[in-house]
Amino acid sequence: MKLAELLKGIPVLEFHADEALEITGVSYDSRAAAPGNLFVAVRGYESDGHEYIGAAVKNGAACVLCEEKPEEDIPYILTDNTRRGLAVVSAVWFNNPASRLILVGVTGTNGKTTTTHLIKTLIEKCSGAKVGLIGTNYNMIGDRTVETERTTPESYELQKLFRDMADEGCTYAVMEVSSHALFLDRVYGLTYEVGVFTNLTHEHLDFHKTMDEYAKAKSLLFRQSNHAVVNLDDSYAGVMIGGATCPVFTFSTENDTADLVAKRIKVYPDKVDFCALTMEKLQKIELNIPAIFSVYNALAAVAAGLQLGFELEALAEAMKDCTGVKGRIEVVPTGRDFTVIIDYAHKPYALENIISTFKEFAPGRVVTLFGCGGDRDATKRPLMGEIAARLSDYVIVTSDNPRTEDPKKIIDDILVGMKGTKTPYIVIENRREAIGWALKNAQSGDILILAGKGHETYQIIGKEKFHFDEREVVREFLSAIS
Numbered sequence: 001m002k003l004a005e006l007l008k009g010i011p012v013l014e015f016h017a018d019e020a021l022e023i024t025g026v027s028y029d030s031r032a033a034a035p036g037n038l039f040v041a042v043r044g045y046e047s048d049g050h051e052y053i054g055a056a057v058k059n060g061a062a063c064v065l066c067e068e069k070p071e072e073d074i075p076y077i078l079t080d081n082t083r084r085g086l087a088v089v090s091a092v093w094f095n096n097p098a099s100r101l102i103l104v105g106v107t108g109t110n111g112k113t114t115t116t117h118l119i120k121t122l123i124e125k126c127s128g129a130k131v132g133l134i135g136t137n138y139n140m141i142g143d144r145t146v147e148t149e150r151t152t153p154e155s156y157e158l159q160k161l162f163r164d165m166a167d168e169g170c171t172y173a174v175m176e177v178s179s180h181a182l183f184l185d186r187v188y189g190l191t192y193e194v195g196v197f198t199n200l201t202h203e204h205l206d207f208h209k210t211m212d213e214y215a216k217a218k219s220l221l222f223r224q225s226n227h228a229v230v231n232l233d234d235s236y237a238g239v240m241i242g243g244a245t246c247p248v249f250t251f252s253t254e255n256d257t258a259d260l261v262a263k264r265i266k267v268y269p270d271k272v273d274f275c276a277l278t279m280e281k282l283q284k285i286e287l288n289i290p291a292i293f294s295v296y297n298a299l300a301a302v303a304a305g306l307q308l309g310f311e312l313e314a315l316a317e318a319m320k321d322c323t324g325v326k327g328r329i330e331v332v333p334t335g336r337d338f339t340v341i342i343d344y345a346h347k348p349y350a351l352e353n354i355i356s357t358f359k360e361f362a363p364g365r366v367v368t369l370f371g372c373g374g375d376r377d378a379t380k381r382p383l384m385g386e387i388a389a390r391l392s393d394y395v396i397v398t399s400d401n402p403r404t405e406d407p408k409k410i411i412d413d414i415l416v417g418m419k420g421t422k423t424p425y426i427v428i429e430n431r432r433e434a435i436g437w438a439l440k441n442a443q444s445g446d447i448l449i450l451a452g453k454g455h456e457t458y459q460i461i462g463k464e465k466f467h468f469d470e471r472e473v474v475r476e477f478l479s480a481i482s
């Protein structure tokens with residue numbers, strides 16, 4: 001593609017290159033730069049891409065899109081914001097694949113992965129269309145699963161994925177839109193047919209610093225959506241509605257002024273059901289996933305479906321086909337008289353919800369095993385400690401992904417929130433050993449919640465990723481315990 005064609009849509013401050021230069025690809029990491037590429041220099045939190053221009057040139061980059069004049073003698077284009085520049089050139093490079101897709105974006109602290117899965121199934125069942133999915137566990141092109149590293153990919157990888165989806169016949173893409181992605185312009189330039197807000201609670205304050213800044217980042221989604229769907233029961237609903245530049249459709253379990261209201265909610269050990277009330281209709285909805293928060297995820301998905309033009313009756317029918325997601329309230333078969341649940345609750349509010357849910361149904365004790373991730377928001381650690389101690393009958397404090405932090409220090413941070421608790425607890429730093437101990441000491445009727453790692457099949461210690469699948473660990477220990 002000619003350079004000039006690739007750069008249309010970019011605010012150019014200075015153009016020091018031949019417009020007819022043939023570009024062979026786009027790269028934003030010097031290590032991935034190939035001969036003939038346009039290298040986009042991005043200022044980051046760890047380093048500055050401008051410092052890698054030399055390395056990119058060594059790898060054959062033919063031109064640079066940057067915010068400051070390179071020291072190297074290379075054709076360059078100056079622009080004001082290279083993160084946005086990367087998003088725009090990536091879309092052009094892949095021939096604007098998003099224009100072939102109806103996009104649904106889901107943001108919020110909890111429930112994004114679950115809600116995007118629900119919406120995907122609803123669209124498939126209501127329209128027969130092939131639907132793409134982008135999120136924490138994996139990406140999907142129809143039924144085909146594609147591995148992922150991040151919840152919302154960098155703009156270049158995102159556009160590439162959209163291209164594959166469009167080429168393989170998808171007409172919709174449903175995606176989780178993280179606050180990082182919104183703040184770092186990974187989704188810059190996209191227009192969502194529907195943007196969904198699930199909720200906002202304590203998380204990622206290492207990055208956003210304050211809840212207000214975190215909320216502001218989330219609300220950016222509603223500046224690039226044609227329809228907004230907002231959880232009116234959340235205390236940050238006003239920020240999302242205030243930030244929206246499109247019509248807003250609200251849902252609630254308590255406020256009758258919402259556009260979609262859940263009435264007569266029933267929560268069972270294995271499912272929920274409720275009556276969904278709109279201005280025109282009343283319809284029973286059943287979802288085969290337990291917990292009160294599943295009602296919210298179902299409401300969010302139905303509301304999105306309504307905004308896409310599907311009928312409430314059809315959405316209710318399709319909801320019956322929705323199943324749970326790996327690592328979200330996942331029951332591990334044990335063949336014993338106690339229950340093991342794997343859940344991705346790695347944030348205070350999620351932990352509170354999952355423990356409360358099982359407290360309601362547990363025939364015996366609720367035993368919570370959890371840790372907190374290293375190199376992530378440290379202020380959530382004592383909050384999670386307090387919640388686990390207050391709501392559980394027994395707590396096992398262990399490690400999550402310590403990353404480059406000292407696991408003992410992370411555990412100490414958690415224990416600050418458990419000071420003075422009367423709830424019995426034990427600290428076992430090694431997660432495998434902690435799970436083994438929990439299983440050996442499980443009592444009849446117990447519900448053992450392994451919280452925090454959900455679908456993950458690894459543990460990150462230092463900078464290394466080790467294979468660690470809690471399902472396997474549970475099976476190994478159980479086969480050793482007669």
Ligand SMILES: CC(=O)N[C@H]1[C@@H](OP(=O)(O)OP(=O)(O)OC[C@H]2O[C@@H](n3ccc(=O)[nH]c3=O)[C@H](O)[C@@H]2O)O[C@H](CO)[C@@H](O)[C@@H]1O[C@H](C)C(=O)N[C@@H](C)C(=O)N[C@H](CCC(=O)O)C(=O)O
Pocket residue numbers: 028029030031041042043044045046047048049050052136149150151152153154178179180181184207
């Ligand atoms: C805070 C954050 O999101 N950081 C992301 C961001 O990093 P950054 O801007 O600080 O980049 P940097 O490492 O300083 O490097 C600057 C530039 O120099 C380039 N570089 C760097 C080294 C080199 O040798 N050559 C080179 O060219 C880099 O490619 C980059 O373009 O851009 C990088 C490139 O896309 C990402 O890899 C990186 O994600 C890091 C790894 C990360 O852990 N992100 C997490 C926190 C995240 O994004 N999480 C959210 C939310 C999760 C959820 O709640 O579900 C997600 O969407 O996954």
Ligand SMILES: Nc1ncnc2c1ncn2[C@@H]1O[C@H](COP(=O)(O)OP(=O)(O)OP(=O)(O)O)[C@@H](O)[C@H]1O
Pocket residue numbers: 108109110111112113114115136151176198199293294296297327328329343344345346349350351353354454
């Ligand atoms: N609507 C909800 N409200 C509160 N908690 C929820 C909700 N939905 C799910 N959860 C809890 O949060 C955990 C994570 O759910 P899910 O993966 O769907 O959210 P997410 O927003 O994608 O999270 P992440 O940002 O970590 O990927 C679940 O395992 C469950 O404990």
Ligand SMILES: N[C@H](CCC[C@H](N)C(=O)O)C(=O)O
Pocket residue numbers: 151346372373374376400401452453456
């Ligand atoms: N997307 C989240 C996942 C956290 C999962 C938890 N197991 C942890 O390591 O803290 C993050 O990277 O912050």
Ligand SMILES: [Mg+2]
Pocket residue numbers: 112113135136137151176
């Ligand atoms: Mg997710």
